[in-house]
Amino acid sequence: MLRRISVVLASYNGIKFIGEQLDSIREQIKRPDEVIIADDKSTDGTFEYCKQYVVDNNLLKWTVYSNTQNLGVNKNFREALKRATGDYIFTCDQDDVWTPDKISSMIQVMDERPEILLLCSNYLPMRDGEIIHAHVRNISRDDGTVIPMRLKKFWLGNLRPGCTFCFRRELLSRFSIMDVPERAHDSMLWKYAIVADGLYLLNRQLILYRRHESNSTNQFDRKPITLKQRIEISDSEIEFHRKFLDCSEKLGIPPKNQKALKGKMKFLERRKKILSRHNTFLISLFVLFNMKYYPTFRNALSDIYAALKLKG
16 A cells, blocks of 8 residues: 655754755655645745745645744644645654665565554764764664664653654644643654554664754753753653653553553652752662663763762
8 A cells, every 4th residue: 555755844044954955855766745844934045945946846746834933943843744644754854864765764664564653763973074973872783673662671762863753644643642842843752652662763874964053952962961950850751751641541551661651750759859869879879779760871870970070
């Protein structure tokens, strides 16, 4: 059965790099049935460039529109996703470069694996045109294997950006069940998929993922989070887990994942209490005995580092 493919791109003042991204979409081996470009009231000519690009290349299946006011990246993407009509949807940034086989490779896996709600890929991070090193789990794997991302091992934290996503249309319905608008669209899509055991990783590097000072999110340039900030963040994370549990039936969360979410919420409550004591020894012991609740070893060590160096 033929599946419609949508690509949704949110743009804002991206004139410097967006041409390369549009070229890489246009040159895909497997072409999308529609491309939706949602410009968020750019002031640098991005909207006009995209409109002219579509005309110059006679791209009848591409739509470009501009918001009447600046919505911000989170709301812009959410509104743009509502316009997508495809069975499979790709979210797209304005400054990356897709490999020619990105769509075809991911669609093949989705067709073969109906249990997958969201498939993400690996990527090659670059800065100033040069490939850079990234401290991201298994990001350099490119062997074509497909692995499940299970909640109890990876928890709710995103390990891949939204520009690596291909997901089934049905995943969008989760936004009407439970949404946290201040969180990014890709963060919510990732979480909807992993709690339902529908998140998988394709170990192929299908994007040149550009990092620069204008990125809306830049996971390679984040400043260390202090103990005080960690304590403040804990409250929102506890509430976030509680919301998922309250909506567990409608979100299709299986019992084992409900149990895992309850365990993680209790861990977050204990962690907040320990962090509040500002005692490096107690924090180190807590990390040692609760390692399984941290999504990565690096995350666990960062709590100890914050206790040692970042108490402000």
